Amino acid sequence: xxxxxxxxxxxxxxxxxxxxxxxxxxxxxxxxxxxxxxxxxxxxxxxxxxxxxxxxxxxxxxxxxxxxxxxxxxxxxxxxxxxxxxxxxxxxxxxxxxxxxxxxxxxxxxxxxxxxxxxxxxxxxxxxxxxxxxxxxxxxxxxxxxxxxxxxxxxxxxxxxxxxxxxxxxxxxxxxxxxxxxxxxxxxxxxxxxxxxxxxxxxxxxxxxxxxxxxxxxxxxxxxxxxxxxxxxxxxxxxxxxxxxxxxxxxxxxxxxxxxxxxxxxxxxxxxxxxxxxxxxxxxxxxxxxxxxxxxxxxxxxxxxxxxxxxxxxxxxxxxxx
Amino acid sequence: xxxxxxxxxxxxxxxxxxxxxxxxxxxxxxxxxxxxxxxxxxxxxxxxxxxxxxxxxxxxxxxxxxxxxxxxxxxxxxxxxxxxxxxxxxxxxxxxxxxxxxxxxxxxxxxxxxxxxxxxxxxxxxxxxxxxxxxxxxxxxxxxxxxxxxxxxxxxxxxxxxxxxxxxxxxxxxxxxxxxxxxxxxxxxxxxxxxxxxxxxxxxxxxxxxxxxxxxxxxxxxxxxxxxxxxxxxxxxxxxxxxxxxxxxxxxxxxxxxxxxxxxxxxxxxxxxxxxxxxxxxxxxxxxxxxxxxxxxxxxxxxxxxxxxxxxxxxxxxxxxxxxxxxxxxxxxxxxxxxxxxxxxxxxxxxxxxxxxxxxxxxxxxxxxxxxxxxxxxxxxxxxxxxxxxxxxxxxxxxxxxxxxxxxxxxxxxxxxxxxxxxxxxxxxxxxxxxxxxxxxxxxxxxxxxxxxxxxxxxxxxxxxxxxxxxxxxxxxxxxxxxxxxxxxxxxxxxxxxxxxxxxxxxxxxxxxxxxxx
Numbered sequence: 001x002x003x004x005x006x007x008x009x010x011x012x013x014x015x016x017x018x019x020x021x022x023x024x025x026x027x028x029x030x031x032x033x034x035x036x037x038x039x040x041x042x043x044x045x046x047x048x049x050x051x052x053x054x055x056x057x058x059x060x061x062x063x064x065x066x067x068x069x070x071x072x073x074x075x076x077x078x079x080x081x082x083x084x085x086x087x088x089x090x091x092x093x094x095x096x097x098x099x100x101x102x103x104x105x106x107x108x109x110x111x112x113x114x115x116x117x118x119x120x121x122x123x124x125x126x127x128x129x130x131x132x133x134x135x136x137x138x139x140x141x142x143x144x145x146x147x148x149x150x151x152x153x154x155x156x157x158x159x160x161x162x163x164x165x166x167x168x169x170x171x172x173x174x175x176x177x178x179x180x181x182x183x184x185x186x187x188x189x190x191x192x193x194x195x196x197x198x199x200x201x202x203x204x205x206x207x208x209x210x211x212x213x214x215x216x217x218x219x220x221x222x223x224x225x226x227x228x229x230x231x232x233x234x235x236x237x238x239x240x241x242x243x244x245x246x247x248x249x250x251x252x253x254x255x256x257x258x259x260x261x262x263x264x265x266x267x268x269x270x271x272x273x274x275x276x277x278x279x280x281x282x283x284x285x286x287x288x289x290x291x292x293x294x295x296x297x298x299x300x301x302x303x304x305x306x307x308x309x310x311x312x313x314x315x316x317x318x319x320x321x322x
Numbered sequence: 323x324x325x326x327x328x329x330x331x332x333x334x335x336x337x338x339x340x341x342x343x344x345x346x347x348x349x350x351x352x353x354x355x356x357x358x359x360x361x362x363x364x365x366x367x368x369x370x371x372x373x374x375x376x377x378x379x380x381x382x383x384x385x386x387x388x389x390x391x392x393x394x395x396x397x398x399x400x401x402x403x404x405x406x407x408x409x410x411x412x413x414x415x416x417x418x419x420x421x422x423x424x425x426x427x428x429x430x431x432x433x434x435x436x437x438x439x440x441x442x443x444x445x446x447x448x449x450x451x452x453x454x455x456x457x458x459x460x461x462x463x464x465x466x467x468x469x470x471x472x473x474x475x476x477x478x479x480x481x482x483x484x485x486x487x488x489x490x491x492x493x494x495x496x497x498x499x500x501x502x503x504x505x506x507x508x509x510x511x512x513x514x515x516x517x518x519x520x521x522x523x524x525x526x527x528x529x530x531x532x533x534x535x536x537x538x539x540x541x542x543x544x545x546x547x548x549x550x551x552x553x554x555x556x557x558x559x560x561x562x563x564x565x566x567x568x569x570x571x572x573x574x575x576x577x578x579x580x581x582x583x584x585x586x587x588x589x590x591x592x593x594x595x596x597x598x599x600x601x602x603x604x605x606x607x608x609x610x611x612x613x614x615x616x617x618x619x620x621x622x623x624x625x626x627x628x629x630x631x632x633x634x635x636x637x638x639x640x641x642x643x644x645x646x647x648x649x650x651x652x653x654x655x656x657x658x659x660x661x662x663x664x665x666x667x668x669x670x671x672x673x674x675x676x677x678x679x680x681x682x683x684x685x686x687x688x689x690x691x692x693x694x695x696x697x698x699x700x701x702x703x704x705x706x707x708x709x710x711x712x713x714x715x716x717x718x719x720x721x722x723x724x725x726x727x728x729x730x731x732x733x734x735x736x737x738x739x740x741x742x743x744x745x746x747x748x749x750x751x752x753x754x755x756x757x758x759x760x761x762x763x764x765x766x767x768x769x770x771x772x773x774x775x776x777x778x779x780x781x782x783x784x785x786x787x788x789x790x791x792x793x794x795x796x797x798x799x800x801x802x803x804x805x806x807x808x809x810x811x812x813x814x815x816x817x818x819x820x821x822x823x824x825x826x827x828x829x830x831x832x833x834x835x836x837x838x839x840x
Contacts, residue, residue, distance in 0.1 A: 036665075037385035038672035047676075050392050064385070067747050068537040069523075153794060159528025181793050182526045187662050187671075191605060194659070197482030197794065210660045210682020284678050318528035 034070030101319030155189030160318025349694030369409015377740020435637030515777020538749030555758025594643030602648030
C-alpha cells in the first residue's frame with residue numbers, strides 16, 4: 001500500500017511538474033561543443049557562453065566533446081531532454097556531414113535538431129600562396145594547373161573539413177588536377193607553405209592574417225568575404241561560385257524543445273553579440289557577426305547545407321563505411 | 323597593440339646581444355610584479371601537481387583553466403599557463419622514480435634508471451638530480467630562446483615531410499639503446515606500438531583503421547591512457563601479487579646527489595640541454611622524443627652502458643634535463659612565427675587570442691612586453707620550482723613508506739580521473755584499464771614497455787611524413803636523399819645502426835653477445 005501511494009505521488013509529481021515549471025532558465029545550461037578546447041570554434045562558443053551566463057543569470061557551461069569527429073557530442077544532445085538545458089555548439093556542416101554520410105546514424109541534423117541561432121559564415125577559408133610565387137589570383141592557379149596537371153601541391157586539412165572539400169569543389173568546377181596534401185590544420189598548412197614544401201595552402205583567414213601582414217604570404221581567394229582581409233576576392237567573384245562551403249557556427253537544440261525556450265535562447269544569443277565589449281573583441285579577431293535566428297531563415301540554411309554536402313560521397317566526407 | 327618603438331626607445335627594437343640581456347632583465351622585472359608573481363607561483367605549483375598526478379597533463383589543466391582567461395589580467399594569466407607547462411616537467415619525474423609510474427609521457431624513460439635507483443634506496447639523489455637538471459636545462463633554454471628564437475624558427479621551416487621522415491627514422495634507431503632485454507622482443511614491442519598508433523582515422527585519407535565500428539576508436543588510442551595503463555595500472559597489479567607491505571625494503575640513503583653523482587651527471591645535463599633545446603624547437607616533435615634521444619645518446623657514449631637500466635644516474639639526469647629544455651624551446655615556433663605545434667601550444671594560442679594578442683611573425687616586435695614578460699617569468703618560475711622541489715624530496719620519500727594498499731588505489735584513482743578529465747570520455751578510461759592488463763602480461767613475460775611507447779610516439783609521425791613525402795614527390799623515393807637535411811639524417815641513422823656492429827666494442831659487444839646468447 002505504502003509503495004503504491006509512493007508511486008502515485010511520484011507520478012503526480014512528474015505529471016504536474018510542467019504546470020508548476022519554473023521560468024526558463026532556472027538551472028545551469030550545458031553547451032556541448034564538438035571541437036577541442038583552445039581552437040577558434042571553441043573560443044567563440046566560450047566567449048558567447050560567458051556573456052549568456054551574465055544575461056541569463058544562470059551558468060552556461062561549455063563542455064568539449066570532440067570525440068568521434070563530433071558524433072559523440074551530437075548524439076548526446078540528440079538524446080537529451082528537450083528542455084533547452086542541453087545545447088549543441090558545432091559547425092553546421094559538421095552535423096550535416098553526419099546526415100549525408102550516415103542518414104540512419106544516431107545523430108541527424110534534420111531529424112534530431114532544431115537550430116536556435118546560426119552565425120553565418122563566421123570565418124573565411126582562404127587559399128594562400130607565398131608572396132614570391134606566381135600565384136596571385138585563381139586565374140594563375142587554374143592556368144598553371146592546366147599546363148602541368150597534378151604538379152601544384154596544395155596543403156589542405158583532414159578529410160572532410162572545408163579546407164579539403166573546397167579544393168575538391170575547385171577541382172571539379174575548374175576541371176583541373178591539383179594535388180591536395182592533407183595536414184592537421186591551418187597552422188600546419190601555413191608552416192609548410194612558409195617553408196616552401198607546398199605551392200598553395202588552405203587555412204582560416206584569422207590564422208593567415210599575421211603572415212599576410214608580415215609580408216610572406218598573400219591571399220589568392222576566400223570562400224566568403226573576410227572581415228579581416230577584405231581585399232581578397234571570393235571564389236565566386238573569380239568565376240567559381242560552386243566553391244561555397246561556408247563555415248556556419250550553429251547553436252542547436254534537440255528537436256521538440258518548446259518554441260518559447262528556443263526564443264529565449266535565441267534572443268539571449270542575439271543580445272550577447274550586441275554587447276559592445278564582446279562585439280569589439282570578436283571584430284578585432286576577424287569574425288563575421290552575421291547572426292540568423294528567424295525560423296524560416298534557419299530552415300532554409302539547413303536545407304542548403306544538406307544540399308551542399310550531398311555533393312560529396314561518405315568517403316570524401318571522412319565517413320567511409322567500414 | 324603598441325609598436326615596439328612606442329613602448330621602448332628605438333634602439334631596443336634592433337637587438338644587440340647586450341640589449342637582449344637587458345630586455346630579459348626588464349621582462350624579469352615585469353614578471354616580478356606582485357600580481358604576476360602570484361599567478362606565476364600558482365602556475366608552477368599547479369604544474370608540479372599536474373606533473374606528479376599520472377594522467378592529468380598540462381594540456382588538460384590549461385583546458386580546464388581557459389574560462390578564467392576572460393577574467394584574469396592578460397600577462398599574469400599567460401605567466402600562469404606557461405608555469406603549468408614547465409612545472410609539469412619538474413613534477414613528471416617524481417612518480418617515475420618513486421613508483422615506476424610516469425606522471426607525464428615525457429618521463430617514461432626516467433622510469434628505467436630512476437626507479438632502479440629508488441629500489442637501491444637512492445630515490446633522493448634521483449629526485450634531486452632530476453630537479454637540478456630540470457632547473458639547469460630550463461634556465462639555459464630561456465637564454466637560448468631569447469637569443470636564437472627568430473633564427474631557429476626560420477630553420478624549423480626547412481623541415482618539410484621528407485625531413486621529418488628522415489628524422490623519425492633516425493629517432494627509431496634509439497630503440498637499440500632502449501632495450502636492455504633481448505633485441506627481438508624490443509623490436510616486436512616497437513612494432514606493436516606503431517600498430518596501435520595506426521588505430522583510428524587514417525590521417526591522410528580519413529579511412530577508419532582497426533576501429534571495428536566503435537565510435538571511440540575513430541580518435542585512435544591516445545598516448546596518455548596507454549602510458550597510464552602500461553606503467554601505472556600494471557605496476558599496481560604486480561604489487562598486488564607481490565604481497566609486500568612496503569614498496570621498498572632498502573633503506574633510503576641520502577636526500578641529495580653526492581659529489582660523485584654530480585660528476586657523473588654534469589656532462590649528461592649539458593648534452594641534455596643542447597639536445598632538448600634543438601629537438602624542442604623543431605615544430606611537431608614532442609618532448610617525449612627529446613627524452614628518448616637523450617637516453618639513447620647517454621647510453622651510446624657511456625663507458626659503462628651495461629649499467630643503464632640498473633640505476634645509472636646519467637639515465638635520469640640527461641632525459642630530465644632534455645624534457646625541460648625542449649618544453650622551453652617548444653615555444654619558439656609559436657612565439658616567433660605564431661605557429662602552434664601541439665595541443666599545449668594550440669591552447670596557449672587560444673589564450674593569447676582571447677586577449678587579442680594573436681601571435682605571428684610580428685609578435686615579438688608588436689608585443690614586446692608580453693614576450694619578454696613571459697621569458698622573464700620563466701626565469702623566476704624555474705627558480706621557484708627548484709626551491710619548491712628540493713624540500714619536497716623529503717616528503718615524497720616519506721610517501722614511499724605508505725602501505726601499498728593505501729598508496730596504489732590512490733594512484734589508480736588519480737590516473738583514471740586524469741585520463742577522464744581531459745577528454746570527458748569513458749572510452750579512454752576503458753583503454754587505460756585494458757592496457758593495465760596488457761602491461762601486466764608484458765611484465766610477466768619480460769617484454770619492455772619503453773620501446774612500445776617509442777613506437778607509439780614515432781609511428782604516426784613517421785607514417786604521415788613518409789606518405790606526405792611520397793605525395794609531394796609523386797611516388798619517388800629520391801625525395802628522401804636529394805634534399806640535404808633529409809639526406810644528413812638518413813646518414814646519421816645508418817651510422818647509428820651500423821656503428822655498434824662495426825666497432826664491436828662497448829655497446830656493440832654487449833648487443834652481439836646478447837644476439838649470440840639467443
